[in-house]
Amino acid sequence: EIIQLVKKEKIKLAVLIDYPGFNLRIAKKLKALGLKIVYYISPQIWAWKKGRIKKIRKRIDKMLVVFPFERNIYEKGNVPVEYVGHGHPLVERIEKYNSLSKEELFSKLGLKEGKEILLVLPGSRKHEIEKLLPELTKTAEKLAAKFNMQIVIACADNLEESYLQSFVNNKLIKIVKGSTYDLLKHSKFGIIKSGTSTLEAAIFSLPFVVVYLTNKLTYALAKKVIQLDFIAMPNIIEGKEIVKEFIQNDVNAELISDYCEKLINDNVRMNEVVENLRSVKNKLGGSGASKNSAEIILKELHEV
Numbered sequence: 112e113i114i115q116l117v118k119k120e121k122i123k124l125a126v127l128i129d130y131p132g133f134n135l136r137i138a139k140k141l142k143a144l145g146l147k148i149v150y151y152i153s154p155q156i157w158a159w160k161k162g163r164i165k166k167i168r169k170r171i172d173k174m175l176v177v178f179p180f181e182r183n184i185y186e187k188g189n190v191p192v193e194y195v196g197h198g199h200p201l202v203e204r205i206e207k208y209n210s211l212s213k214e215e216l217f218s219k220l221g222l223k224e225g226k227e228i229l230l231v232l233p234g235s236r237k238h239e240i241e242k243l244l245p246e247l248t249k250t251a252e253k254l255a256a257k258f259n260m261q262i263v264i265a266c267a268d269n270l271e272e273s274y275l276q277s278f279v280n281n282k283l284i285k286i287v288k289g290s291t292y293d294l295l296k297h298s299k300f301g302i303i304k305s306g307t308s309t310l311e312a313a314i315f316s317l318p319f320v321v322v323y324l325t326n327k328l329t330y331a332l333a334k335k336v337i338q339l340d341f342i343a344m345p346n347i348i349e350g351k352e353i354v355k356e357f358i359q360n361d362v363n364a365e366l367i368s369d370y371c372e373k374l375i376n377d378n379v380r381m382n383e384v385v386e387n388l389r390s391v392k393n394k395l396g397g398s399g400a401s402k403n404s405a406e407i408i409l410k411e412l413h414e415v
Contacts, residue, residue: 114140123415126408127171128152131163138170147415149408151175152200156184164188173411175404178348179394195403199395201307205292205314213297220287222261227299229260230317232291233275234304235267242324242362244278247302249364252281254371260299265291300375302367305342309354313345313391318384320355320371321346324362345391353387 116122124147127134131154138148153176156163167174167190174185174192177199185192217224231251233244244264251262264279266272266288275286287294292311295301301312301319312319321343346352355374357367374380 113137114144117141117144117146122146124149124408124412126151129154135163135166135170139166142170147172147411149173149175149411151195151404151408152177153181153185164190173407175407177395177400193407195400195407199310200400201310202314202392202395203399203401205311208292210296211290211293216290216293216297220263220285220290222263222285226259226261228294228297229255229258229262230294230298230301230303230319231262231264232301232303232308232312233264234306234308235269237270237274239304239325240270240275240278243304243322244275246324246362246364246367247322248279248281248284250302250367250371251284253364253368254300254375257368257372258299258375261285263287263294263298265294300371302371305356307344309343309345310391310395313388314395316385316388316392318354318374318381318388320357320367320374322357322362322367324359327359330359345388348391348394349387353384353391 117125125141127138127148127150129152134150135154141148148171150167150171150173153174154163154167156167164184168188172191174190175195176182176185176192177195179194182192182194211219216222222228229251231247233240233247254260255262262284264275264284264286266275266286268288272286272288279286295312295315295317298317301317303309303312303319303321305321305323309319309321323342341347341352341356342358343354343356345354346356355370374384
């Protein structure tokens, strides 16, 4: 359908955003039709073996990147690249978000005043939630009892609260959809599945731990091709483990709750985590990436 539309409307330029599995395939077809192609939000080629950069060199006219270290990779790979400046799109989105006050949030969600929130973000993929959520619930219950916190599980937009509820027997646990940014802002601590949410938590400077669990075969295959020391973006950006990662067999309620208990009890370490997360936010910068990208795209279009 996209190809037919491109031909019908005589489109001259395509902007591909993230999602390399689809976009690098469609780029080949669009390139064959003579389009100029700009790619915004780079595929994570820095995580994978570098073979993918050869495809990108053939199919992409301009790569727009949001992390400074990505520019060096593309320059070395002879791919035209521009770093669109300090200002990751997530920072822009969060800065534009009209947050509720803590009192407003507690009132809206019917939370107990005087009890801090322990936030659980189990992700948005059903097969991951099925594996993760029962163990994360046990972990959260241990920590909530120890520190007199109330547990809130943030439900992804693509899922229903009732689906998450099927894995949670404790009626005191709130499952909430549509308030994730407010929860990230006003929670005491987070248990977060690896993904975009870890960057969002970093931008809000919420102390948290990262969990990741997939089937053994997928993980074994990934280990062969991924060349990273960490899986969480805040750790990748900082080049060190600033938030603890619990992966595969380490996703265990006893193990995670024991670590979290020691961390929450240690004010010095908690403050260190917060400072490191602020450093991540500073590296991501303020607003600006979208506007800079739009100007570059417009310039590219005028040169078609």
